[in-house]
Amino acid sequence: MTQHHETLAHLFLDGDEEEALFYINELLNQYSRAYLFEKVITPSMYYIGQLWEQNKISVADEHLATAVCDFVLSSLKENKERRKEYQHKALLFGVEKEQHYLGMKIVAETFKEQGWKVRYLGPDLALEHSLTQIEKFKPDVIGLSAALSYRLPTIKTLIERFKRLEWKPLIMVGGRMATKFDLDEFESDRVMVIKGLPHLRQWFKEGRAGVINETS
Structure with a gap:
């Protein structure tokens, strides 16, 4: 039986925005947004990456699938139960020369679901430009x-x-790098390595976001 993520991956590869949405x-x-992000959308893009590595699809196919996935993420129904008052703020971006961004968009949505005010600055952002936004926004979390x-x-x-x-x-610190390499050397009381969406959701579940203001 074809799994949801494979079905979605082929809709992405077909370039069918409306059908994918x-x-x-x-x-x-039937499922929560958390389930869709963790068990359907993210695995669908990993599946597409595997097809590319196996030379079963072309670079153009992969780019088309990424564009359709981006469209779907931007068009998803808003969560009507989102809190109106923000207790915390997060600013997220991909480092300079980093072109991958779909995972960060999903992380941004995850923060929003938890009632955070989020600024997502996209991929390939230089230090000086990120600092300008950070100084203005003063986020509790920088991703x-x-x-x-x-x-x-x-x-x-x-x-x-x-x-x-x-x-x-x-x-x-997150992204595919964080799941493939040992980044323990970076971790401290001020730095956390996020090894996937389940890890981030566990952080929220444990209520650790509530102690940010107490320690800052």
């Missing part, structure tokens, strides 16, 4: 995303700079 909204009648190991020096530079911010935000 319809399929996701139908699933929303950094990277997929490839040679972004590690950039991640380290960003962490060291953000540690000097006077209000002491929590720095989260």
Whole structure:
């Protein structure tokens, strides 16, 4: 039996935006947004990546699928139960020269579901530009995303700079890199490595977000 993520992946690869969005909204009648992000949308993109690695699809196919996935993420039904008052703020972006961004968009939606005010700045953001937004927004959490190991020096530079911010935000490091490599050296009371959406949701479930203001 074909799994939901495979069905969605082939809709992405067919370039069928309307059918892909319809399929996701139908699933929303049965499952939570959290389930869709963790068990359907994210695995669908991993599945597409595997097809590309196996030379079963072309780069153009992969780019088309990414564009359709982006459309679906931007068009999903709003969560009507979202809280009106924000207790915390998060700012998220992909490091300089990092082009992957769909995972970060899903993380942004996850923060919003938890009642956070979120600024998602997209991929490939230089340090000086991120600092401008960070100083204005003063987020409680700064989320950094990277997929490839040679972004590690950039991640380290960003962490060291953000540690000097006077209000002491929590720095989260995520992306495919965080699931494939041991990044324990970066972790501290100010830096957390997020190894996938289940890890982030566990952090929310444990209520650890509630202690941010107490420690900053």
